[in-house]
Amino acid sequence: MTDIDFRRLDLAGREPLMPGQLSVNEAVARIVAQKATIRQERLSGIHNPWGQAIGLTDPWTFLSICESQAVVDEARSILGPDIILWDSELFPEARKYAQFLREGREGRYWPVRPLAGAIVVLSVGGANPRPEAIGLNDVQESVLDGRDPLDPIYVMRLLPGTSHFDRNPLHPAHRACMEEQVLINYANRPLWLLSGVDRANNDLVTGFSLAAPAWASGGLPAATRGET
Structure with missing residues (x-):
């Protein structure tokens, strides 16, 4: 496992499109301070600048973690060279993720x-954090052994470039998510190709823009046109 220096993230040789305005420690601390008032579902997709987390934090800060060389290298050890990021989630307390695992929910959505993939787990509450990749079939509560149950933990969900992300809302995983995590819609989430090649014809376009204003297709609102 490779340590991550939060002060200088290496984005696998790339420059960030828009560097985060908050440091990782500051971004995490702000959410932890509000954890009693934030529903966990709102922290899903926290790396997505076009997602619901924009009202809570600076998603670019978390996207930088996902794209860091340390995370990509860890993921390659399990998934090989072709890696796609499809979700990440901050748990303000590791014990909340432990409960998620006990309930058998990792992989259900x-x-x-x-079905193939890996998670990369990163404790973001202490110094010298080290990412740890675990294959989806090996994910169990023991992955949190040795971690402080009250420390925040960041979970990144990755699939190999040989698997297809199904956006059909009728897929059983989407249906389960709609019933059990009502604030989350994975069907319209953007995907990031972190490494290698997409070999399964994934939709890498959906989700990378904000919804158009309601009046866009019908011209300007009446008041703007000078009508009364």
Whole structure:
């Protein structure tokens, strides 16, 4: 495992499109301070600048973690060279993720064919954090052994470039998510190709823009046109 220096993230040789305005420690601390008032579902997709987390934090800060060389290298050890990021989630307390795992929920909402992937877990509450990659079939509560249950933990969900992310809302994983995590819609989430090649014809376009204003297709609102 490779340590991450939060002060200088290496984005696998790339420059960030828009560097985060908050440091990782500051971004995490702000959310932890509000954890009693934030529903966990709102912290899903926290790396997505076009997602719901924009009202809570600076998503670019978390996207920088996902794209860091340390995370990509860890993921390659399990997934090989072709890696796609489809979700990440901050748990303000590791014990909340432990409960998630005890309930068998990791993997239940993965709309991936064939089902394959890995999570990368990163404790973001202390110094010298080290990412740890675990294959989806090996994910269990023991992955949190040795971690402080009250420390925040960041979970990144990755699929290999040989699997297809199914955006059909009728997929069983989407249906389960709609019933059990009502604030989350994975069907319209953007995907990031972190490394290698997309070999499964994934939709890498959906989700990378904000919804158009309601009046856009019908011209300007009446008041703007000078009508009364």
